[in-house]
Amino acid sequence: MTGSHLVWRQLFDRESSTYTYLLGDAQSRVALLIDPVAGQEEQYLRLLSELGLTLSYALDTHVHADHVTALGTLRELTGCTTLLGEQSQVACVSRTFKDGDVIVVGDIALQALYTPGHTDDSYSFYWQSELGDLLFTGDTLLIRGTGRTDFQNGDARAQYHSLQRLLELPETTWVLPAHDYKGWTRSTLAEEKAHNPRLQVADAEEYARLMASLNLPHPAMMDVAVPANRGCGLTGS
Amino acid sequence: MTGSHLVWRQLFDRESSTYTYLLGDAQSRVALLIDPVAGQEEQYLRLLSELGLTLSYALDTHVHADHVTALGTLRELTGCTTLLGEQSQVACVSRTFKDGDVIVVGDIALQALYTPGHTDDSYSFYWQSELGDLLFTGDTLLIRGTGRTDFQNGDARAQYHSLQRLLELPETTWVLPAHDYKGWTRSTLAEEKAHNPRLQVADAEEYARLMASLNLPHPAMMDVAVPANRGCGLTGS
Numbered sequence: 001m002t003g004s005h006l007v008w009r010q011l012f013d014r015e016s017s018t019y020t021y022l023l024g025d026a027q028s029r030v031a032l033l034i035d036p037v038a039g040q041e042e043q044y045l046r047l048l049s050e051l052g053l054t055l056s057y058a059l060d061t062h063v064h065a066d067h068v069t070a071l072g073t074l075r076e077l078t079g080c081t082t083l084l085g086e087q088s089q090v091a092c093v094s095r096t097f098k099d100g101d102v103i104v105v106g107d108i109a110l111q112a113l114y115t116p117g118h119t120d121d122s123y124s125f126y127w128q129s130e131l132g133d134l135l136f137t138g139d140t141l142l143i144r145g146t147g148r149t150d151f152q153n154g155d156a157r158a159q160y161h162s163l164q165r166l167l168e169l170p171e172t173t174w175v176l177p178a179h180d181y182k183g184w185t186r187s188t189l190a191e192e193k194a195h196n197p198r199l200q201v202a203d204a205e206e207y208a209r210l211m212a213s214l215n216l217p218h219p220a221m222m223d224v225a226v227p228a229n230r231g232c233g234l235t236g237s
Numbered sequence: 238m239t240g241s242h243l244v245w246r247q248l249f250d251r252e253s254s255t256y257t258y259l260l261g262d263a264q265s266r267v268a269l270l271i272d273p274v275a276g277q278e279e280q281y282l283r284l285l286s287e288l289g290l291t292l293s294y295a296l297d298t299h300v301h302a303d304h305v306t307a308l309g310t311l312r313e314l315t316g317c318t319t320l321l322g323e324q325s326q327v328a329c330v331s332r333t334f335k336d337g338d339v340i341v342v343g344d345i346a347l348q349a350l351y352t353p354g355h356t357d358d359s360y361s362f363y364w365q366s367e368l369g370d371l372l373f374t375g376d377t378l379l380i381r382g383t384g385r386t387d388f389q390n391g392d393a394r395a396q397y398h399s400l401q402r403l404l405e406l407p408e409t410t411w412v413l414p415a416h417d418y419k420g421w422t423r424s425t426l427a428e429e430k431a432h433n434p435r436l437q438v439a440d441a442e443e444y445a446r447l448m449a450s451l452n453l454p455h456p457a458m459m460d461v462a463v464p465a466n467r468g469c470g471l472t473g474s
Contacts, residue, residue: 010422010423050432185247
């Protein structure tokens with residue numbers, strides 16, 4: 001947490017229970033935002049300014065269905081580069097990334113891991129940082145949960161295999177999800193392996209049966225958020 | 238953030254926007270909670286159990302007016318020792334602490350700093366940990382703000398001097414407050430010194446004028462929370 005070379009902040013959007021992560025290189029003063037939320041741009045710009053950071057990149061772990069992204073407005077306001085996975089097929093982002101790509105901002109180097117299942121464009125980001133191994137899991141792995149797999153080309157079996165891939169990383173890796181609904185801010189892979197009820201299954205078939213049994217309501221924001229996010233959150237795009 | 242010897246979690250109560258801090262010694266498996274909130278006890282006990290920790294202490298930075306404390310129920314449920322500052326004069330806690338006392342739980346050692354002003358029983362806790370210097374500021378120093386001083390024997394001039402005392406600690410010290418209403422989870426003393434509007438005053442008199450000009454509404458929960466908290470949050474006590 002000390003991070004002499006790293007500026008690190010976790011920010012919470014109360015309306016959508018989204019965690020946005022700000023990572024900055026304390027030497028070169030460049031920064032990136034993961035999963036920024038529309039409506040919070042003023043807060044992000046204030047914090048970046050007060051920390052003396054320039055926003056280089058803004059990226060989403062996937063096209064969200066529960067909130068509108070701030071990617072488009074942040075690019076308009078700051079000139080930052082916006083990024084999404086190549087599977088998102090969202091034309092308005094500056095660039096796309098694919099599995100294995102490394103997103104570099106100053107001394108920060110996030111490895112993009114394609115982890116489909118919640119959606120077919122879901123990524124996680126892994127970084128062996130001076131604060132320990134950090135894993136930004138989007139909606140793939142949540143604290144004591146996993147992202148639903150019943151819309152946006154979700155696929156429970158694919159998610160099972162994505163989760164197995166994440167669980168191969170070191171057990172002390174910090175799990176930093178895109179959401180939490182009970183006020184928990186982080187976890188570790190060891191903790192999730194032992195206590196996440198969705199990870200106590202024998203195989204992909206059992207996981208698929210578990211996910212099929214959830215009977216979740218239709219996401220309230222989905223019909224608004226997904227089309228908006230396919231336009232990078234910009235009205236009229 | 239790695240913390241091989243330290244288990245560390247920040248927990249958020251959405252209703253009151255309270256941050257509760259769990260600190261545990263990874264070797265001896267003992268833990269403490271700072272500012273636990275009534276209604277969240279089940280979550281705390283689940284997390285403590287899943288992390289393999291025994292709750293030794295539960296303490297409040299002060300008698301809160303915006304939420305009911307979980308001190309009483311946690312002591313009933315776990316047998317933990319409950320603590321408040323000696324100025325609180327709350328008979329139901331196990332023990333009190335005073336300025337300069339060090340609260341020791343395993344390898345964790347929190348120095349109690351009496352920082353009156355928000356209330357006349359407000360404390361901050363300072364710890365030079367392996368994660369850097371941590372300062373749990375309660376409602377004395379908030380991120381880009383300070384706790385109001387217009388009730389519960391609050392005193393703006395006393396708070397000014399308390400804030401000056403905190404600002405004498407190393408600039409890289411992490412500021413970990415009891416509340417945030419905009420989704421920010423932490424700050425540093427350097428950041429607050431530079432950008433907290435309440436800290437840009439020349440002296441105690443200017444600070445007192447600033448605090449007097451705020452015209453804040455009566456705290457919604459105060460008439461319920463303060464009497465409840467004087468009974469450690471236990472109904473009927």
